[in-house]
Structures are given as C-alpha cells and as structure tokens.
Amino acid sequence: MIGVEVSVVSLDEWVPTISARIRRKGWRYGHLTCRRDEEGKRRLEILLLNLTTSTSEVISAAIPSGQADIPSITPTVPAAHWAERAVGDLWGIRADGHPAFSSVILNEAWPTDVIPFHRAADGIPAIRNTHLLSAHGSGIHEIPVGPVHAGIIEPGHFRFTCIGEVILNLEIRHGFQHRGIENRLATTPWRLGRFLAESASSDETVANGLAHAVALERLSETRVPDRANSIRTISLEIERIANHIGDLGGLSADVGFAIGAATFARLRGVALGLGQTLAGSRFQRGLICPGGLAWDIEDTRLTDLGRSLAELTHRIHEACELFFTNPGINERYQGIGILPLASVEELGIVGPSARCAGSHYDARRHFDHALYPGFVTNIQPQTTGDCYARAIIRRDEIMDSLDILSEVLKNVPKTSVLAEMPDDLAPNGIGIGIVESWRGELIHWITTGPTGTISRYVIRDPSFQNWIGISLAGRNNLIADFPLINKSFSLSYAGSDL
Amino acid sequence: MSNVLIGVALHCLLVASLPILLACVIRKTKARMQGRPGPPFLQPALDLAKRLKKSDTVSETTSWVFRANPLVGVALTVWLALVLPWTGATPILRGSGVADLILIVYLLAAIRFFAILAALDTGSAFGGLGASREAALSVLIEPGLVIGLAAASLSSRTLDLSIGLGSPVRPTVAILSAAAFLIAALSELSRMPIDDTTTHLELTMVHEATILEYSGRRLALIEWTVMIRTAMFFGIAAVLLVNGMFGPDAATNPLIIGTGVIAAGLFLAVFEGVSVKLNWRRVPSFVAFSTALAVMSAFVAAVER
Numbered sequence: 001m002i003g004v005e006v007s008v009v010s011l012d013e014w015v016p017t018i019s020a021r022i023r024r025k026g027w028r029y030g031h032l033t034c035r036r037d038e039e040g041k042r043r044l045e046i047l048l049l050n051l052t053t054s055t056s057e058v059i060s061a062a063i064p065s066g067q068a069d070i071p072s073i074t075p076t077v078p079a080a081h082w083a084e085r086a087v088g089d090l091w092g093i094r095a096d097g098h099p100a101f102s103s104v105i106l107n108e109a110w111p112t113d114v115i116p117f118h119r120a121a122d123g124i125p126a127i128r129n130t131h132l133l134s135a136h137g138s139g140i141h142e143i144p145v146g147p148v149h150a151g152i153i154e155p156g157h158f159r160f161t162c163i164g165e166v167i168l169n170l171e172i173r174h175g176f177q178h179r180g181i182e183n184r185l186a187t188t189p190w191r192l193g194r195f196l197a198e199s200a201s202s203d204e205t206v207a208n209g210l211a212h213a214v215a216l217e218r219l220s221e222t223r224v225p226d227r228a229n230s231i232r233t234i235s236l237e238i239e240r241i242a243n244h245i246g247d248l249g250g251l252s253a254d255v256g257f258a259i260g261a262a263t264f265a266r267l268r269g270v271a272l273g274l275g276q277t278l279a280g281s282r283f284q285r286g287l288i289c290p291g292g293l294a295w296d297i298e299d300t301r302l303t304d305l306g307r308s309l310a311e312l313t314h315r316i317h318e319a320c321e322l323f324f325t326n327p328g329i330n331e332r333y334q335g336i337g338i339l340p341l342a343s344v345e346e347l348g349i350v351g352p353s354a355r356c357a358g359s360h361y362d363a364r365r366h367f368d369h370a371l372y373p374g375f376v377t378n379i380q381p382q383t384t385g386d387c388y389a390r391a392i393i394r395r396d397e398i399m400d401s402l403d404i405l406s407e408v409l410k411n412v413p414k415t416s417v418l419a420e421m422p423d424d425l426a427p428n429g430i431g432i433g434i435v436e437s438w439r440g441e442l443i444h445w446i447t448t449g450p451t452g453t454i455s456r457y458v459i460r461d462p463s464f465q466n467w468i469g470i471s472l473a474g475r476n477n478l479i480a481d482f483p484l485i486n487k488s489f490s491l492s493y494a495g496s497d498l
Numbered sequence: 499m500s501n502v503l504i505g506v507a508l509h510c511l512l513v514a515s516l517p518i519l520l521a522c523v524i525r526k527t528k529a530r531m532q533g534r535p536g537p538p539f540l541q542p543a544l545d546l547a548k549r550l551k552k553s554d555t556v557s558e559t560t561s562w563v564f565r566a567n568p569l570v571g572v573a574l575t576v577w578l579a580l581v582l583p584w585t586g587a588t589p590i591l592r593g594s595g596v597a598d599l600i601l602i603v604y605l606l607a608a609i610r611f612f613a614i615l616a617a618l619d620t621g622s623a624f625g626g627l628g629a630s631r632e633a634a635l636s637v638l639i640e641p642g643l644v645i646g647l648a649a650a651s652l653s654s655r656t657l658d659l660s661i662g663l664g665s666p667v668r669p670t671v672a673i674l675s676a677a678a679f680l681i682a683a684l685s686e687l688s689r690m691p692i693d694d695t696t697t698h699l700e701l702t703m704v705h706e707a708t709i710l711e712y713s714g715r716r717l718a719l720i721e722w723t724v725m726i727r728t729a730m731f732f733g734i735a736a737v738l739l740v741n742g743m744f745g746p747d748a749a750t751n752p753l754i755i756g757t758g759v760i761a762a763g764l765f766l767a768v769f770e771g772v773s774v775k776l777n778w779r780r781v782p783s784f785v786a787f788s789t790a791l792a793v794m795s796a797f798v799a800a801v802e803r
Contacts, residue, residue, distance in 0.1 A: 143623040143701070150698035165778060254702070256694035256775035262532030328691075328774025479627070480778045483699040 004218075004430040005057045011044070011070060014061045018046055019076045021059065026052035028361070029348045030432075031443055032073070032083035034063075034091045034117070035456035038449055042091065042122060044070055046080070047432070047445060051366045054373065056432050063093065066123035072098035079348030081468055083460075089175075092118040092125025102129045105497060107157070107175040116180060132171040135161045140168065143479065147176045154493035162479050170474045170482075172467055177497040185457035190216060190425065193454075194289050197444065200459050201495030202283060206232075206239040207437030208459070209288040211444040214369050215433030216290040219425040219446060226413040228292030232370040233408050234305070235275070235284050237401040240438040242271035243490075244352075244394040244401075245316070248323060250487045251391055255332045263319045270312050277305050292418040299412075306409045313402050320395050333388035337473040337485030340385055349469045350462045351440015352393045353489050357385030363436035371408065372436070378403075387488040397438075424452035439463060439491065461495030505588030508752055512585040513576070516756060517722075517729035518543050520763045524728075527764055531771035542725075546718050554714030560619050567616035568712070568719035574609050575723040575730075578602065583660045584733025586755030597660040599651070603644055606686070609723075610636050617708035624700040628707025635692070635704065635781070639682040642788030646678035649796040650738050663737050664746050668802050672742020674795030676735045680762075681788035683731035685781075687724065690770040692781055702775070732762040 009017045022029060030047035037043050042063040049056045063070060072095035074081050084095040085104040092115040095101055106114065108130045118125050134142065140163055147155035155176035161169045181200055185193050197212035198205045210232055217224060224232075249264030272282040278301060279287040286294055323329055339349065341358045354361055358381050364372040379400050382389035425431075425448050433444040440462030449455035470489050474482055521542040529536025538544075556565060581597045583589045589597065614632050617625035649671055651662020685692045688705030700707055709720050736758030741749035748754050776784055 141623075141626075143627065145623075145701065150700060254697075254699060256690055256697065256770075256773070258528065258532050258696070258771045262534065266533070326774060328776075331780075332774060332777055478778055480702045482701050 004432055005055070006060060006430065007057065008060050008062075011061045011063060014044065014059075015071050015073050015076065017059055018048075018073050021057070022048055022077055026050055029077055029079040030056060030434075031445060031458065031460040032080045032087065033445070033456075033458045034087045034093065035447055035458075036117070036119075037062075038455070040119070040121065041065065042093070044087070044093075046073070047443070049366075049434070051361070054366050054368060058430060065121055068092060068122075068124060068126045069094040069096045071096055072101075074098045078346045079465065081347065082464060086464075088126060089115075089128065090117050091115065092122070092128075094126035100133065102131050103173075103175070105175045105178050107173050110175070116183065130173075132159050132173065133161075133169060134159075135168055139163050147173075156493045160479060160482070165478050165480065167474050167477055167479055167482060170471045172471055174467070174493060174497050177494045179494075179498065181498045182457050182459060185459075186454050190290070190454055193457075195286065197459075198285060200498060201461055201463070201492040203243055203492065204239070204437045204439065204442065204461070204495065205283045205285055206235045206288065207435045207442050208444070209286075210236060210369055211433035211435040211437075211442050211459075213288050213290045213433065214435065215431040215444040215446045216421070216425065217431075218433065219429050219431035219448060220290075220422050221426070222291055222419050222421050224292050225415045225417055225419055227296075227415040228417040228419075229370050230408050230412045231278075231293055231297055231417065232288055233372075233375065234405060234412075235278060235287060236370055236435070236437075237404050237408075238271065238274045238278065239284065241312075241398050241401045241405075242268055242275065243438045244398045245271050247394055247487065247490045248320070248391065250490065251333070251387075251484065252323060252329075254483050254487050255329065257323075257326065257329060260319070260323050260326070260329075263322065267312070267315055267319055270308070270315070274305060274308055274312070277301055277308060289418070291421040292416075294418075296417045302409060302412055306406070309402065309405055309409070313406075316398060316402070320398075324392070324395065330388065332481075332484065333391060333488075334384075334386060336387045336481050337390075337477055337488060338384070338386045339469050339473040341383075343469070343472055344385070347468055347472075348465055349440075350465050351436070351438075352390060352397060353466050353469055354440065355379065355381040356389035356393045357381075358383045361441070363434050363441040367434040367436075369433065369435045375404065375408075387484055390488040425454070427452045437462060439495075440466065459495075459498055461492060461498070463491035463493070464496040466491055467496060502588055502592075506590050509585050509587035509589055510580065512587060512752060512756065513579045513726070516585065516733075516759060517579075517725040518546070520729045520732070520759060521725045523760055523763045524767045527767035528771060531768060546722060549718035549721070550715055552714035552718075554712070554716050556716075557620060557711060559621050560711075563612070564616045564619040564711070565716070567612045568716040568723075570612045571609050571723045572719050574605050575726050578605055579726050579730050581660065582730060582734065583663050583750075584730050584737060584755070586733075586737065586750055586752035588750075589660050592660045593658060595658050597658050599644065599647055599657040599659055599662070602659060603640065606643075607636060607640070613705075613708050620711040622711060624703070624707045624710055627701070628703055628705065628710075631704045631778075632688075632708055635685050635688075635785070638782055638785040639685045639788065642678045642682040642785070642792045643686075644792075645789070645796050646675040646682070646792035647734075649792065649799040650675040650741075652796075652799040663734065664741065664749060666746060667738075667742050668798065669742045671795050671799045671802070672738050674791050674798065676738040676742075678788045678791035678795060679731070679738065680735050681785065681791070683735065685785050685788075687728050687731060689728075689766065691773045691776045691784065694775050728763075729759055732759045732766075736762060 030049045032046045045060045089106040143160040145158040147157045157173040159171040198209045200208045246268040252260030275284040276282045344354045344357045429448045431446040435442045443460040445458040447456040614629040617629040654662045654665030693704040
C-alpha cells in the first residue's frame with residue numbers, strides 16, 4: 001500500500017523544501033500540479049515518489065489570492081519543465097524563473113481569456129505566452145509540421161529550426177486534443193469515472209483503467225481479490241505486447257522496410273486478438289474496474305489464451321530475427337536520436353525511453369499494481385540511448401511480457417474477482433495509482449474533499465514527461481531521421497493533452 | 499518501308515501500354531511480397547482514370563509554373579519515350595539525331611528542373627525540402643547516366659541513342675553500363691533505397707515532397723509520367739543487356755524486351771520489399787557506384803574496341 005505523506009509549506013519555502021527532499025536517496029519526481037481546496041484557495045502541489053519504500057509524499061503550498069506567479073522549481077528539478085507550463089495554461093499562474101515558460105497545452109487557437117481553472121477571485125491571471133523559440137542566421141530555415149499530419153495519427157505541431165538538413169532545435173506544441181478530461185473526472189461520480197479514465201489515451205486503456213482503479217482502491221482501502229490481480233496482470237501485459245509489436249512495425253515502415261512493417265502489423269493484430277479473447281474487445285475496454293474486474297473471465301478463455309500465446313511467441317521470434325539481423329535496420333537506427341542517461345535522469349524520462357539509456361526505473365519493480373511489485377521482471381537496460389536501443393528494449397520487453405503471461409496463466413487463483421467498494425471515499429484523502437504502462441510510469445492522482453467526493457483528479461501520462469526527450473534527442477540529427485526518432489519514442493498526444 | 503511503319507506503330511502502342519502494365523505488376527508483386535492479396539491487378543490504371551476525371555485544387559499562392567509543370571512533364575516524357583529505343587520496336591525519327599545522348603540527358607534534367615520550380619512555387623516547407631534534395635540527386639546521377647550510355651554506344655561512333663544502343667557491344671560493357679544505368683535510374687525515379695514511394699512521412703520524402711500539393715488531373719499526369727519514365731529506364735537497361743548478351747537482333751525484338759521490362763519490374767518489387775531506405779548522408783556513396791561502374795564500362799569499351 002502506498003502511504004501518502006502530506007507536508008504543507010509556504011510558497012517561500014516551496015523551492016528550498018523540494019530541492020532538499022528530492023535529493024534524498026531513493027526519491028524521484030512524480031508530478032506537479034495545482035488544485036483548489038475546500039475554501040476555494042489554489043494549492044500548488046508536487047508529488048515525490050520513494051522507490052525504496054514504495055511510498056509517496058505530497059508537498060503543498062497555498063497560493064495567496066490575487067497572486068499570479070509562483071517561484072519555478074524547474075531550474076532545480078528540470079523534470080517539472082512541462083508540468084509548470086501546463087499549470088500556467090490551465091490556472092493562469094506564471095512560474096517565475098522558468099527557463100522557457102510558454103504555453104504547452106493551450107495553443108494559439110484558444111482565446112487568451114480561456115483559462116479553464118481560473119476564477120475571478122484569483123485575481124488577474126498571467127497572460128499566456130505562445131512564443132516558439134526560433135533562430136536566425138544564414139542557412140537557417142524553419143519547417144512547420146502538423147497539427148494535421150499525413151497518415152492517421154494524432155494532431156500535434158512540430159516547429160523545426162534547421163541548418164540545411166540538420167535539426168538545430170525542435171519546438172513541440174500540443175493541445176489540439178485538450179478535452180478537459182481531468183475536470184470531467186473530478187465532476188463525474190467515481191463509479192462512472194472508469195470509462196472516462198480509460199479513454200485518456202486509448203492505446204493505454206488497460207494501464208489507465210488500472211491506475212484509476214488502484215488510486216480509488218487506495219482511497220477506500222479496498223483489497224483486490226487474487227484472481228482479479230492475476231487477470232489484471234495478463235491484461236496489462238497483453239496491452240504492452242500489442243503496442244510494442246505495433247511500434248516495431250512502425251519502426252520498419254519508417255525506413256521503408258515493407259516486409260517487416262507488414263509482418264509486425266499482422267502480429268499486432270494477433271496480439272490485440274489476445275485482448276479480444278480475454279476481455280471480448282481488442283483494447284480490453286471496461287474489464288478493469290475499481291475493486292477488481294467488472295466480470296469474471298471463464299477458464300476456457302484463459303486456456304484459449306495460453307494456446308494462442310504459444311503460436312504468437314514463435315511468430316514474434318521469427319519477426320524479430322528478420323528485423324534485428326537486417327544490416328540496413330542496424331545502420332539506420334544505431335547512433336540516431338541519442339538521449340544520454342544524464343538527460344534521462346534530469347528530465348525524469350520514464351519507461352522504455354529511459355531504460356534504453358541505462359536507467360533501471362520500472363514502476364513494476366516499485367509500486368503496487370496487479371501482481372507487482374512481487375512479480376519480478378528481468379529486463380536489462382540498454383546503455384546507448386539511441387533509436388536502436390529503444391527498438392531492442394521493446395523486443396526484450398515483448399519477450400519478458402510473453403514469459404510473464406505464460407507464468408501467470410499457469411496458476412490463476414480461483415477466487416472472486418470483485419471486492420465491494422464503499423460508496424464514499426475517504427474524506428480529505430489522497431489516492432495515488434502508479435502503473436507501468438507500455439510507455440512507462442503512469443500516475444493517477446486523486447484528491448478527495450471533506451465529503452469524500454473527488455475534488456481534483458490528475459493524470460500524469462508517461463508521454464507528458466517524455467515529449468521533451470524527443471525534442472532533445474532530435475537535435476543535431478538529420479531532419480530526414482526525425483520520423484524514426486519520433487517513432488522510437490512512440491508517445492501519445494491525447495495522453496499529454498488530457 | 500512498311501516494316502518501319504509497323505515498327506513505329508508497335509513502338510507507339512508499347513509506349514502507351516507497357517508503362518501502365520509495369521505499374522500494375524510492381525504494385526501487385528509488392529503486395530504479395532508483404533503477404534497481402536493487394537488491390538485488383540488493374541488498380542493503378544483505374545486510379546489514373548479516376549484522377550483524370552477529377553478537378554484539382556490549386557493553391558492561390560502558386561503561379562503558372564505550378565500549373566504548367568505536369569504538362570511540361572508529360573510533353574517531354576512522352577517525347578523521350580517516343581524517340582528512345584526502349585521497347586525493341588522502331589522509335590520514331592530513328593537515326594535523325596533527335597535521340598542524341600546529350601540532348602536526352604538535358605531533356606531529363608529539364609523535367610526535373612520544372613518539377614523543382616513547381617515544388618518551390620508552392621511555398622510549402624516540404625516542397626522546398628524536396629526540391630533541394632531532388633536538385634542534389636540530379637547532380638549526383640548525371641555522370642553515371644552519360645558515361646554509361648556513351649560507353650555502350652561507343653562502337654557505333656555516334657551519340658544518337660536510337661542507333662548507338664543497337665550497335666554491337668561486348669557483354670562486359672553491356673553489363674557494366676546496364677548496372678550503372680539501373681542505379682542511376684533508381685535515384686532518378688526516386689525508388690528504394692533512395693526514396694520510399696509509399697511513405698507518408700513528408701520529412702523523409704524526395705520526389706513525393708515535390709508533388710504533395712498536386713491533386714486530381716494534374717496529379718494523374720505526374721503519376722503517368724513517372725510510370726512512363728520507370729518503364730523507359732527499365733527498357734533501356736533491358737536493351738543494353740540483351741544487346742550485349744544475345745546481339746542486336748534480340749535487342750530489337752519487342753517480345754524479348756517487353757519481357758525484360760516486366761522482369762525488371764518484378765525484380766524491383768522484390769528488392770523494394772526487402773531493402774531498407776538509406777540514410778540521406780549515405781546516398782552519395784550509393785550513387786557513386788553508378789559513376790564508378792560507368793567509368794569502368796567506358797574503360798573496357800575503349801580498350802576492347
């Protein structure tokens with residue numbers, strides 16, 4: 001169980017407190033956001049995670065009404081880079097001392113007087129700044145890409161500044177899919193919220209559903225039955241396998257490796273089919289619910305799953321052989337889009353994108369969700385931090401997840417699958433759900449009010465933390481290689497826009 | 499005389515039909531290579547017909563260059579296809595000097611020149627990117643193209659390709675020249691491993707980036723010229739090889755050359771299925787093979803003459 005410790009500080013102590021506490025051994029940055037307490041006061045809050053004890057801490061500072069700026073912690077905790085900008089967009093609060101403070105969620109298409117969480121009593125909000133960093137000089141040109149892209153992908157704007165064919169800087173502008181999902185989750189009765197939570201980013205349906213469930217179970221101190229935990233693990237790993245296979249296909253397609261692309265695309269279909277076998281829908285919608293599972297899975301389905309799994313494992317090995325022994329693939333991906341370990345740690349990059357550079361961080365090793373952290377995963381991190389390492393990590397994680405699946409399937413306990421949840425959640429509580437989705441650490445952070453209803457719901461998708469990584473990894477690479485770098489990170493736009 | 503007329507008529511017929519047939523073969527084979535059934539065999543032809551019926555959208559910021567480019571492309575490409583001996587049948591105006599090597603190379607360059615201008619005319623960043631890459635490529639492939647073809651027609655002591663390509667040539671020279679020519683052709687046609695014709699990633703495109711803004715009829719015209727140029731380049735390579743291996747008689751047999759073109763298409767489709775696109779920095783060294791082979795061919799031709 002994650003225990004959450006709350007310390008209240010004043011805004012003056014904000015930066016020194018965080019700087020001191022995040023340096024303690026075993027702690028890492030989780031997320032930074034703002035919420036409104038029962039008196040209508042804005043509170044700036046940061047979530048810190050302790051990997052050794054699997055606990056977390058929230059540091060909270062009230063922002064006096066009438067004040068529109070806060071001291072920025074980005075200079076000492078660079079991982080909060082995007083989070084402070086998002087607070088700026090949604091609350092009209094300016095982070096003083098932030099090195100590149102500009103809009104990240106609400107772009108120029110939004111009227112500047114639209115500030116979703118701002119209230120008149122808060123005083124005059126900070127003016128939104130939609131400036132993009134640009135460079136000038138001979139041979140320098142800008143390439144705008146998106147938000148409308150070729151192919152069926154999500155909208156996001158990339159502004160490249162290039163010297164000839166080489167990328168000098170990349171500015172990323174999001175917000176074209178901002179749906180106000182956090183606010184909706186805070187105003188929807190929690191029993192209905194799971195459908196909304198799952199749709200935060202649809203390729204992470206299971207992970208979002210699970211993080212949502214875990215956070216609510218913390219708040220109500222519900223213990224999930226063993227069978228539900230086993231099936232949750234199966235469900236989560238199927239999602240991981242399907243998406244990693246899809247990414248390897250994307251990596252093939254982006255260098256014109258047609259056979260690889262076709263093979264992986266077909267196998268992704270097979271892997272999604274496992275989801276269909278398990279949950280009746282390829283994205284496994286609606287299966288996980290707070291307290292356990294929404295329905296029990298018949299044993300015949302689990303047997304079928306085991307059979308399809310053996311076949312898939314064999315095919316995956318063949319396809320990976322085809323991909324990783326191809327000299328063209330090796331040449332195209334090695335040494336491209338390097339994100340060094342130092343940057344990974346500074347910026348709090350999570351998931352495969354971090355493990356490709358030598359980081360060991362995997363939420364499955366530290367935080368309680370499904371059968372984890374009791375269930376060991378054996379993934380060795382890569383060290384080079386380039387596109388090739390990100391491909392290798394995906395392959396290794398597919399193999400590891402296949403092993404986990406066959407291991408879990410051997411012995412699924414025969415208990416009930418749903419624990420009763422109380423109607424009222426703990427008042428004035430904090431529930432944190434941390435799940436290692438296929439993209440990395442996914443956090444659902446729920447705060448309840450004095451009556452036990454949700455007062456603030458925060459989702460920190462791994463993409464939100466990792467987008468800045470793409471920006472850095474792209475620098476000094478050929479512009480023609482950028483699509484490969486982008487694909488090797490494979491981030492969600494919806495998950496970061498929310 | 500009537501033999502010549504029949505030959506010319508056959509040539510014109512092949513110019514009209516072979517390129518589209520080749521496009522169909524390539525598309526279908528590529529699909530089968532990926533384990534897909536693929537679209538109906540005639541889909542490329544049907545797509546062309548559909549687009550020709552559609553009106554097109556032209557950006558207001560463009561000038562006449564953008565609108566004229568497809569017509570220039572069609573006019574020059576069809577003219578080249580008519581005068582070059584690439585089908586085995588008799589090209590029009592054979593021996594009159596219109597198929598002069600230098601002229602041909604510069605007419606090809608003129609097509610690219612207009613394509614580049616039109617891409618710049620759109621003012622889109624992708625157009626500019628594609629134009630700059632297309633220009634860089636055209637500089638790289640010219641030596642291989644010129645020297646390779648000149649070496650093959652050395653024994654005839656004329657630069658008129660309609661005669662030169664049918665003159666007796668050593669197998670070594672034919673193979674070297676054909677190889678040089680094919681590598682140059684892959685770059686000229688923006689095929690793998692230089693450019694992926696099927697990609698949707700604008701940042702990686704060469705040729706496709708220059709035609710992104712085209713739609714409807716004009717897009718159909720551009721696609722048709724690409725089909726013709728593909729068949730024409732394969733045809734010339736086939737003529738070179740067949741001439742070197744089996745002599746001039748075989749090289750003027752439309753059946754053999756037609757089969758050769760389709761075989762080259764099959765080879766291309768298989769190659770494109772298994773190959774990986776080159777890093778843009780590696781493209782010059784790949785195209786340098788073409789120049790190297792062409793120079794070797796010229797040496798062998800000069801020594802053995």
